[in-house]
Amino acid sequence: QDIGATISRFDDNWLTVMRNGMTEHAASIDGVNLQMEDATDDLAKQIDQVKNFVASGVDAIIVNIVDTSAGAAISEAAGSTPLVYVNRQPDNVDSLPATQAFVASNEIESGTLSAFQVCNNLRAEGKAGGARGYLMNGQLSNQAAVQRSKDVHDVIGMDMCSFMTIIDEQTANWSRDEAQDLMTNWMSSGEPFDFVLANNDEMAIGAIQAMKAAGMDMADVQVGGVDASQDALLTMQAGDYDVTVFQDAFGQGAGSVDTALAIVAGDSVDQKVYIPFKLVTPANMDEFLSKN
Amino acid sequence: MSSDLVLKTEDLTKHYGGVHALEGANFEMKMGEHIAIMGDNGAGKSTFVRQITGVEQRTRGKVYFYGKEVNFTGPLDAREAGIETVFQTLALADDLDVSDNLFLGREKTKWNFLGPFRRLDYKAMREDTMAGLVKTGVKIPNIRNSIANMSGGQRQCVAIARTATFASKLTIMDEPTAALGVQETAQVEKIIATLKAAGEPLILVSHNMRQVLDLVDRIIVFRRGRMVADLKVSETNGEDVVAYITGAKTGAQFEGAA
Amino acid sequence: MSSDLVLKTEDLTKHYGGVHALEGANFEMKMGEHIAIMGDNGAGKSTFVRQITGVEQRTRGKVYFYGKEVNFTGPLDAREAGIETVFQTLALADDLDVSDNLFLGREKTKWNFLGPFRRLDYKAMREDTMAGLVKTGVKIPNIRNSIANMSGGQRQCVAIARTATFASKLTIMDEPTAALGVQETAQVEKIIATLKAAGEPLILVSHNMRQVLDLVDRIIVFRRGRMVADLKVSETNGEDVVAYITGAKTGAQFEGAA
Amino acid sequence: MTETSHGVGGLTFDKSKKAWPNELNVLFALVIIVVIFEILGQLLPYMNDQSFLFDTKDRFGSIFNEARLKIIILQVAIIGIIALGATQVIITAGIDLSSGPLVAATAMIAMSFAQTELVNGNPNPKAIFGTWAMDLPVIAPIVVGLLFGALIGAINGTFVAYFRIPPFIATLGMFLICRGIALWWSSGRPVSFPTESYKFIGSGMMPVVWFLSLAAIFHVILKYTVYGKHTYAIGSNEEAARMSGINVKRHKVLVYMIASMLAAFAGIVLSAKASTAQAGMGEFYELFAIAMAVIGGISLTGGRGSIIGTVLGAMVLGVIRSGFTFIKLDGSYQLMAMGGIIIAAVVLDQFRQRNRV
Amino acid sequence: MTETSHGVGGLTFDKSKKAWPNELNVLFALVIIVVIFEILGQLLPYMNDQSFLFDTKDRFGSIFNEARLKIIILQVAIIGIIALGATQVIITAGIDLSSGPLVAATAMIAMSFAQTELVNGNPNPKAIFGTWAMDLPVIAPIVVGLLFGALIGAINGTFVAYFRIPPFIATLGMFLICRGIALWWSSGRPVSFPTESYKFIGSGMMPVVWFLSLAAIFHVILKYTVYGKHTYAIGSNEEAARMSGINVKRHKVLVYMIASMLAAFAGIVLSAKASTAQAGMGEFYELFAIAMAVIGGISLTGGRGSIIGTVLGAMVLGVIRSGFTFIKLDGSYQLMAMGGIIIAAVVLDQFRQRNRV
Numbered sequence A: 001q002d003i004g005a006t007i008s009r010f011d012d013n014w015l016t017v018m019r020n021g022m023t024e025h026a027a028s029i030d031g032v033n034l035q036m037e038d039a040t041d042d043l044a045k046q047i048d049q050v051k052n053f054v055a056s057g058v059d060a061i062i063v064n065i066v067d068t069s070a071g072a073a074i075s076e077a078a079g080s081t082p083l084v085y086v087n088r089q090p091d092n093v094d095s096l097p098a099t100q101a102f103v104a105s106n107e108i109e110s111g112t113l114s115a116f117q118v119c120n121n122l123r124a125e126g127k128a129g130g131a132r133g134y135l136m137n138g139q140l141s142n143q144a145a146v147q148r149s150k151d152v153h154d155v156i157g158m159d160m161c162s163f164m165t166i167i168d169e170q171t172a173n174w175s176r177d178e179a180q181d182l183m184t185n186w187m188s189s190g191e192p193f194d195f196v197l198a199n200n201d202e203m204a205i206g207a208i209q210a211m212k213a214a215g216m217d218m219a220d221v222q223v224g225g226v227d228a229s230q231d232a233l234l235t236m237q238a239g240d241y242d243v244t245v246f247q248d249a250f251g252q253g254a255g256s257v258d259t260a261l262a263i264v265a266g267d268s269v270d271q272k273v274y275i276p277f278k279l280v281t282p283a284n285m286d287e288f289l290s291k292n
Numbered sequence B, C: 001m002s003s004d005l006v007l008k009t010e011d012l013t014k015h016y017g018g019v020h021a022l023e024g025a026n027f028e029m030k031m032g033e034h035i036a037i038m039g040d041n042g043a044g045k046s047t048f049v050r051q052i053t054g055v056e057q058r059t060r061g062k063v064y065f066y067g068k069e070v071n072f073t074g075p076l077d078a079r080e081a082g083i084e085t086v087f088q089t090l091a092l093a094d095d096l097d098v099s100d101n102l103f104l105g106r107e108k109t110k111w112n113f114l115g116p117f118r119r120l121d122y123k124a125m126r127e128d129t130m131a132g133l134v135k136t137g138v139k140i141p142n143i144r145n146s147i148a149n150m151s152g153g154q155r156q157c158v159a160i161a162r163t164a165t166f167a168s169k170l171t172i173m174d175e176p177t178a179a180l181g182v183q184e185t186a187q188v189e190k191i192i193a194t195l196k197a198a199g200e201p202l203i204l205v206s207h208n209m210r211q212v213l214d215l216v217d218r219i220i221v222f223r224r225g226r227m228v229a230d231l232k233v234s235e236t237n238g239e240d241v242v243a244y245i246t247g248a249k250t251g252a253q254f255e256g257a258a
Numbered sequence D, E: 001m002t003e004t005s006h007g008v009g010g011l012t013f014d015k016s017k018k019a020w021p022n023e024l025n026v027l028f029a030l031v032i033i034v035v036i037f038e039i040l041g042q043l044l045p046y047m048n049d050q051s052f053l054f055d056t057k058d059r060f061g062s063i064f065n066e067a068r069l070k071i072i073i074l075q076v077a078i079i080g081i082i083a084l085g086a087t088q089v090i091i092t093a094g095i096d097l098s099s100g101p102l103v104a105a106t107a108m109i110a111m112s113f114a115q116t117e118l119v120n121g122n123p124n125p126k127a128i129f130g131t132w133a134m135d136l137p138v139i140a141p142i143v144v145g146l147l148f149g150a151l152i153g154a155i156n157g158t159f160v161a162y163f164r165i166p167p168f169i170a171t172l173g174m175f176l177i178c179r180g181i182a183l184w185w186s187s188g189r190p191v192s193f194p195t196e197s198y199k200f201i202g203s204g205m206m207p208v209v210w211f212l213s214l215a216a217i218f219h220v221i222l223k224y225t226v227y228g229k230h231t232y233a234i235g236s237n238e239e240a241a242r243m244s245g246i247n248v249k250r251h252k253v254l255v256y257m258i259a260s261m262l263a264a265f266a267g268i269v270l271s272a273k274a275s276t277a278q279a280g281m282g283e284f285y286e287l288f289a290i291a292m293a294v295i296g297g298i299s300l301t302g303g304r305g306s307i308i309g310t311v312l313g314a315m316v317l318g319v320i321r322s323g324f325t326f327i328k329l330d331g332s333y334q335l336m337a338m339g340g341i342i343i344a345a346v347v348l349d350q351f352r353q354r355n356r357v
């Protein structure tokens, strides 16, 4: 069978792990031919890619949707060709036709888990009287980034964590290097702070690198991120990083291929598969070291 | 001011940074007169032309056109006031063809109610272009070729034809025959003579002594950015003019100028 | 082929699309000779120059330089072979200053072991520039000003100074005095006379009959892309040449050419 | 045509040797690329003799693979609309980098005025205005979007023409401003759920209809009107245009306004097609719009180029994209191959038109 | 200097009226922007009279806030290195869009040869080559990276010079190719964990050291060597340069090679600074590098511009970025304000140099 897949962007770390999960899983099954396209975060391009797949007559399509509110447009573009959404939940999830399904996670969990753990850690350190910190946003136009930042604000809005204040929040565009510069800029104002929350691991690592370069002791600052990438876990192993969140990229990728093949074969499948996030701290990080 | 003056400048001056290209030029031109401007290279002749036509903004001084003080903010203003100019740089659009260049800025059009989107009347423009070129005597095998592909003389003839095709209150030509062949030069001189006969005033910048003595009424000489002589052609000759150009002589009313 | 020929072309031809700008030119030039090329605008004179100097690739024909067949792929080749040219378009870099332009492509340098990163000897170049400009008689108030700000004549003088500053096996000048004033023209003619005295061959394209008759040994006339006459100056006069230019006459050996 | 309409004598002029129009070269490149994909479809072992353009599997009951023909042009139609404006700006020797972000900003703004009242029978969850902005006639978002585009274009043009800011900088500044506006509008959240009539603007082959009709209109305007002539004149020699009495400044403002209105319209069509507007839309569109024009033979130094060329340039990109999916090329190779083919297409073009070395 | 060294007579020439160098305008714009931030620090109520540049809180025992001074230039140093190359390309009237993706590709490649053997005492989990490529001397990744850059630059230059492809297209093609290479290398997975000596290349203020030393070198080269003179000549009038006997093609290849080697070096420094290489690195770097040059007063039509201008242009961007963080401006407003300031900086520049209308 020919399967076409379109991924929101190829140069995203987490999505790359998921992509590799799909490729490796597909390669392990006889007669399955997986073709991968990069939507470069361009929704219109993604819709056209789906149409191109249809024109080429593939048997099934896997979509890692750029914009979850465009589910209707994507579903329509696929027509009768089987289609599986992966990782991101499209907004039309309740009205998917029988030939379509999704294997995804609920983005609301990730930012919440991370921020809440940082809140707990700060309390444990006796800073419940007041803690100040910074929030690093991912790309401002990215839904996951917007959602994760909103999660942080929601956590801080809870009574239990209301002792936390955000001094400033700015974007570092998911990137480690921009995060370094942003963190250094923040530190140059000389304001003391207790935590840094980032929308992903890369930015958290960048912030850590900048703080260490400025001679700060990482024990004094709580740093939280999302993704549980290998780099992040090794940074955690070195004792610099405090909290991240694991989402099974490899597993989701493989799962989406299986679901697609099942629909093609006419098997009955669960149309909605939710995959939960898991909190990662130095205490349990060994479990995840080799996973993403 | 007497209104029989076509053009009058008072203390017209232009500095480019430290370069004093034109200093205190006081120039007067009467109705129907043809005046030549002569002078060494870099004496400020073209600079004078650029100040009058609004291509550049003068450092100081005043310009009167038909008795009214004018402050052209650009060449468009000057043209609208009735000054037609052949610039030394020719001002041609290289990628356009001959007739496009001839009518640049005042295309013949149809359906004028469409404003900027009014339709070009290519046919009429091409016909008029032929007529205009024949006047200058130039030969151009294919007028649909772009101007970039034209020879030096052909380019110059297009620029002249452009000026000669439209009626004006004052015509200025900056070295119009520099690149022209023998025949074409004769044709252009005929055009100038026609203007003279029609009483249309003209300023001619030229290095060609024979041409100047043949064609104009008065010669103004520039030296080192200043007017140094104002000579009636009937009262002067070639050697005399050269003496003023080289600095061997300076006009009485310009003593101390340069 | 006899080796006392500086330049020889056989059936040299250039077509631009449908335009036959140069047709079957057979040209010969002897050692030490000064030859003028005349003709109407658009007759193909500059096209001829461009084919010889490798600026363009010819449609067909052969070119021999000092007895050897040459196929210049670009002007660099021609210069390296010893041909110095003042092009009609002058070929100046507008943003650079006068001495940069004069030495463009053969800068004076120090520390030559640095290859392309060898150091420019600005001082030496400025001094030589002064000397070169003085020869042409042009006045330029500030040679550090960029060429874009120079007057038409000043630009032309820079191009001429560039050629006159370097020794060569053949000098070609395409309308070198077109934009020059009376004095500057005299100076450039003096430069040409000096070349003559030194026995250096020269091809001069010009529309100026007096100049041509004064300076050169032979006149070649182009008409409609073809050579139509080859006249010894000693055996001809102005009217005669004009007759060939206008087509009233055609040289005996060129019957049927145009 | 009579002989005299071509010239006034002089050299022999052989009319039979017509200049080969630039656009033919692009067409030629396009055909070559299609042929290459057809051949690859036959040659590559895993392709099982599929045809790129023809309906060999009889899926459409037609000689052509209609789905393919449609998608080839559909996927470039929206950027193509932008490219029509880019073409005009580049002919004036300018450049417009702001069009990509302008697409996003316009999409967000227009979509906010195209909200439907009920989604699946429930109240619209995303509306950023109150109910007064619900179920407005489709003309409302279009007008708002185009006005916004005109405003941005007027600002671009004013900076370029009156303040003499290099177009690269003026429009790079506007690039950032428009991205900022898109993010600020609805704080980065997507705006979805438009009315049916709005969706229709971008549904099915409508983007292609818009693209081709606008292309036809601007082809005529550039070739046959004063606007077009002045656009070419300014790009060819701005100083000469000014000396010839063209109001260069005003004209430039007009050109930038038209370009931005086209980009804004592309934003409207795009959001209608996707039924949503998000701040990240239109990324790199400005580059691809420019690329279409350049593949179509335009010169970035101004004065040359044509709408037909740009349309063909768009088709080249469309064929490449579809072709890659056709031969099942993996995403990361696609980028490399796309880069190579874009260069190759222009190399081909150059080889065919070298008349003067 | 004697009088004669300025000219050969003619008009009166007033040497006291020296031309105002372009770079001074940029410096002026820079100062104004700094002053504005200082004032905002005093005026904005939530800022508590903080100073932008001065050490009012006595944290550094210096009159300046040294941390701020450092980050201002540190954050533009890497793009600044690219901008040095962009400057040279633009002076030849070219453009290089491939530098951003080249940064990413070089980072990935160089980093693969800079792997350390042990991470936290465990074997390196990311190494894409075997142990032979572990703990290599730091010169290895540098040489490999620079060679890769030289190769890409040579290809760019060859297409531009010998095949006469418009630079925009040649380097846009290369843009896609390099992005593709970055994604394909290690299948898009980041490459991390370099040796300590490699990290040192990008640690602390090293990027600034590189940037400023390279700037000094290329300033000298452009002003005082044949290479520089020919670069300006080609951009000013390519045809004239050719007719004057400059080997235009070979020279262009050299310029593009130098530009790409600088971009490659920027990629090395960037990956050393971040201790990782990722395919998405360097996004928009090419645009910002060009912007630095243009803010510094370069002309995209070639022939003009200087390294000093570009360095000042880089500083303008650095100050803006730091300033925004300083006044705690929100992300979407930052983009808008950045756009506005870039335009304003150039407007200021224009107003100061209008000597000829």
Ligand SMILES: Nc1ncnc2c1ncn2[C@@H]1O[C@H](COP(=O)(O)OP(=O)(O)OP(=O)(O)O)[C@@H](O)[C@H]1O
Pocket: B139, B140, B141, B145, B148, B149, B150, B151, B152, B153, B154, B179, B181, C016, C017, C019, C021, C039, C040, C041, C042, C043, C044, C045, C046, C047, C048, C088, D010, D011, D356
């Ligand atoms: N690149 C080109 N494409 C098409 N036609 C050209 C091109 N270059 C020159 N021509 C045509 O060839 C003819 C000869 O041009 P050339 O420049 O040789 O004339 P010329 O004798 O030097 O004239 P002038 O005295 O005006 O300089 C002209 O009709 C010109 O229009």
Ligand SMILES: Nc1ncnc2c1ncn2[C@@H]1O[C@H](COP(=O)(O)OP(=O)(O)OP(=O)(O)O)[C@@H](O)[C@H]1O
Pocket: B016, B017, B019, B021, B039, B040, B041, B042, B043, B044, B045, B046, B047, B048, B088, C139, C140, C141, C145, C148, C149, C150, C151, C152, C153, C154, C179, C181, E010, E011, E356
């Ligand atoms: N934009 C400018 N900046 C600086 N100097 C300039 C500028 N334009 C002209 N000049 C200088 O002003 C002087 C006068 O130039 P102008 O063009 O008026 O000379 P001209 O008399 O027309 O000479 P020609 O006979 O050679 O055309 C020259 O020395 C020239 O170098």
Ligand SMILES: [Mg+2]
Pocket: B045, B046, B047, B088, B174, C151, C152, C153
């Ligand atoms: Mg002049």
Ligand SMILES: [Mg+2]
Pocket: B151, B152, B153, C045, C046, C047, C088, C174
């Ligand atoms: Mg000529």
